[in-house]
Amino acid sequence: MNLDVIFSASEVTSAGVSGKTVVVIDVLRATSVMVTALNNGASRVIPVLSPEEAFEYKSSHDGEIILVGERNASAIEGFDYGNSPLDMVPSVVKDRTLVMTTTNGTRAIRAAKDASELFIASFLNSEATTRILKQTEDVVLIASGSGGSFTMEDTLCAGYMIELLNSFAGISLKLTDAAVAANQLFADVRDDLHKLAALGNHYRLLKSKGLDEDIRYCFLRDCIDLVCMRENGAIVSPKRQSV
Numbered sequence: 001m002n003l004d005v006i007f008s009a010s011e012v013t014s015a016g017v018s019g020k021t022v023v024v025i026d027v028l029r030a031t032s033v034m035v036t037a038l039n040n041g042a043s044r045v046i047p048v049l050s051p052e053e054a055f056e057y058k059s060s061h062d063g064e065i066i067l068v069g070e071r072n073a074s075a076i077e078g079f080d081y082g083n084s085p086l087d088m089v090p091s092v093v094k095d096r097t098l099v100m101t102t103t104n105g106t107r108a109i110r111a112a113k114d115a116s117e118l119f120i121a122s123f124l125n126s127e128a129t130t131r132i133l134k135q136t137e138d139v140v141l142i143a144s145g146s147g148g149s150f151t152m153e154d155t156l157c158a159g160y161m162i163e164l165l166n167s168f169a170g171i172s173l174k175l176t177d178a179a180v181a182a183n184q185l186f187a188d189v190r191d192d193l194h195k196l197a198a199l200g201n202h203y204r205l206l207k208s209k210g211l212d213e214d215i216r217y218c219f220l221r222d223c224i225d226l227v228c229m230r231e232n233g234a235i236v237s238p239k240r241q242s243v
Contacts, residue, residue: 001171002138005158005178008145009108021136022115023129023161025122026144027153028202029083030105031228032122032218033068034098036085038237039125039224041094045235047106051076054099064096071103073205084214097234108144109230115140118230123157127222130164134171143182152185152200153219156193159186160221193219 006012025031034045048054051069055078058065067079068088075082081092083102100106112118121129133139141161143154159182165171166183175183189196197203197219206215228237 001133001136001165002174003162003165003179004140004176005155005162005182006140006142007150007155007178008143008148009104009111010145010148012108012111012142014114017112017140017142018114019116020138020140021117021119021133022112022140022142023119023121023133024105024108024112024142024144025154025157025161026102026105026108027122027157027218028151028206029085029214029218030100030102030144031120032124033083033085033088034100034105034120034235035122035125035224035226035228037068037088037093037098038228038235039226040088040090042088042098043095043236045098045100046233047109047235048099048101049107049110050101051078054079054101057099061097066092066096066098067100068098069101069106073103073202073209073211076101084211085217086214104144104146108142109235112140112142120228120230120235121157121161123160123219123221124224125222125226125228126157126161127164128225128227130161130168132227133165134168141179141182146202151202152197153193153203155182156186156189156197158182159184160190163187
């Protein structure tokens with residue numbers, strides 16, 4: 001398996017992802033929200049780039065639709081919910097479509113439109129996601145970052161996923177330098193991810209807004225056994241659809 005890591009949404013190019021299997025990671029908090037919502041019964045997540053696009057989608061589609069998202073970690077006026085995974089409880093999301101826009105995660109998803117397959121991952125479902133990647137030849141992990149720049153938490157999650165892939169029997173990984181760096185960063189702090197992640201700007205921004213419980217939840221490893229993937233422009237869970 002050839003494996004690369006891209007360190008921010010702004011670094012994604014068509015050439016870097018075209019024809020490859022891509023995993024988008026945005027630990028704090030977009031992909032953690034998506035994974036949680038789908039696990040709790042949401043029918044699908046529609047990633048959009050702007051609030052205006054979200055409002056337009058809702059006005060032009062029937063069905064149970066809720067608007068979810070943030071700008072710079074703050075709720076968007078007129079949206080039903082912000083970007084907290086703790087809000088994505090079954091009574092809110094079951095059988096509903098989420099239309100979602102965030103500063104970084106949904107941007108990374110759209111930037112990777114030319115990927116042959118696209119998955120959504122966070123610490124919450126890393127193991128489930130890596131299991132489905134085992135037979136894949138070319139994988140790119142996108143650590144969405146923040147404001148067009150590198151973030152600790154997304155890179156740590158990418159490093160964790162590389163470690164999981166390394167643990168599977170019969171897989172030989174060919175890592176780019178970026179993938180080696182992400183894996184080593186995780187290995188250096190595996191027993192206390194918060195110690196390093198807490199030095200990051202986005203982590204500190206969420207702390208300053210009193211979102212400690214969101215942070216704690218988003219760093220839970222493999223508590224959700226769910227694969228989330230792109231299908232016809234939406235993020236869905238095949239497992240959820242088969243229930």
